[in-house]
Amino acid sequence: GAVVSQHPSRVICKSGTSVKIECRSLDFQATTMFWYRQFPKKSLMLMATSNEGSKATYEQGVEKDKFLINHASLTLSTLTVTSAHPEDSSFYICSARQGKWPSYNSPLHFGNGTRLTVT
Amino acid sequence: DAKTTQPNSMESNEEEPVHLPCNHSTISGTDYIHWYRQLPSQGPEYVIHGLTSNVNNRMASLAIAEDRKSSTLILHRATLRDAAVYYCIRSQFGNEKLTFGTGTRLTIIP
Numbered sequence: 070g071a072v073v074s075q076h077p078s079r080v081i082c083k084s085g086t087s088v089k090i091e092c093r094s095l096d097f098q099a100t101t102m103f104w105y106r107q108f109p110k111k112s113l114m115l116m117a118t119s120n121e122g123s124k125a126t127y128e129q130g131v132e133k134d135k136f137l138i139n140h141a142s143l144t145l146s147t148l149t150v151t152s153a154h155p156e157d158s159s160f161y162i163c164s165a166r167q168g169k170w171p172s173y174n175s176p177l178h179f180g181n182g183t184r185l186t187v188t
Numbered sequence: 189d190a191k192t193t194q195p196n197s198m199e200s201n202e203e204e205p206v207h208l209p210c211n212h213s214t215i216s217g218t219d220y221i222h223w224y225r226q227l228p229s230q231g232p233e234y235v236i237h238g239l240t241s242n243v244n245n246r247m248a249s250l251a252i253a254e255d256r257k258s259s260t261l262i263l264h265r266a267t268l269r270d271a272a273v274y275y276c277i278r279s280q281f282g283n284e285k286l287t288f289g290t291g292t293r294l295t296i297i298p
Contacts, residue, residue: 075231101284112275113232113288162231166284173279174220174239177286179231 072096073165075180082153082187089149090183092163098143099165103177104136107160119146153187160184192276197293200266208261208292210276215256218281223250223261225272226291232275235261271296 072095082088092102100121105113117138118126125138135157137149146165150157162182166175193211200206212221222237236243236250238259243250249262263270275291 073231103285105288112290113226115285115287118285160229164231164286173281173284174237176222176234176237177224177232178234179224182229182231184229 073163073178073180075163075183077183078181079184080186082185084154084187085152087149087151088153088185089147090161090163090185092146092148092165092180094144094165094167094178097165097167099146099167100143102140102146102163102165104138104146104148105162105164107162107182109160113162116148119148121146150185153185155187158185158187192278192289194274194276194289194292196290197295199295199297200263201297202268203265206263206266206270206294208263208274208276208294209258210260211258212276212278213257215278216280217256220279221250221252221259222277222279222286223248224275224277224288225270226275227269227272232288235274237279266294266296268296268298270294 074093076091102119104116106116107113115128116131119138119140121140127133140146160182164177164179166177220239223235224232226232236248238250251260273291273293275288277286
């Protein structure tokens with residue numbers, strides 16, 4: 070079945086540094102990927118929609134200059150948390166949908182998440 | 189906002205069936221109902237989805253009310269590994285995004 074791979078699974082960084090998280094669709098092409106953030110005991114919050122070959126679409130309240138998204142190929146999207154601060158510590162999860170447009174009725178496949186801790 | 193309503197938590201005994209309810213009273217005719225579950229420290233996992241008819245797969249069954257204003261996810265025989273947060277989500281025509289609510293935390297009692 071379709072698999073989405075996310076790397077790294079866990080990262081600790083110092084305040085002020087940047088961290089890149091990769092999301093790959095392993096056996097299918099994904100023109101669109103989604104990035105979520107999840108705080109402890111909370112639900113997933115959609116941060117942005119990553120579009121292959123074009124700019125990402127950010128949800129309201131998400132700083133595009135802080136959370137840089139690049140979707141350079143049909144199988145890879147990256148999220149870079151720039152100048153990370155302790156409040157950016159969270160569980161970041163990517164997802165992608167296999168299937169042709171309209172794909173709203175196709176399941177989303179999720180990566181296993183990246184736990185970011187900023188010290 | 190594609191709103192669904194689920195109980196915050198449920199408990200079930202191991203090896204017994206579990207019925208997880210979801211209300212989506214404002215659903216439109218083209219919206220699909222998706223169910224995902226999330227185990228601790230993992231990304232969500234797709235469980236099942238449907239439009240009007242009841243659906244079955246190896247993981248679960250989805251029973252959709254005739255008026256489509258509610259649905260029920262059925263785990264036929266719960267195991268300890270089914271303990272997770274279960275999310276019921278409406279997928280809207282023309283909108284590829286999925287918005288997660290708070291879900292139902294399912295506890296399985298040995």
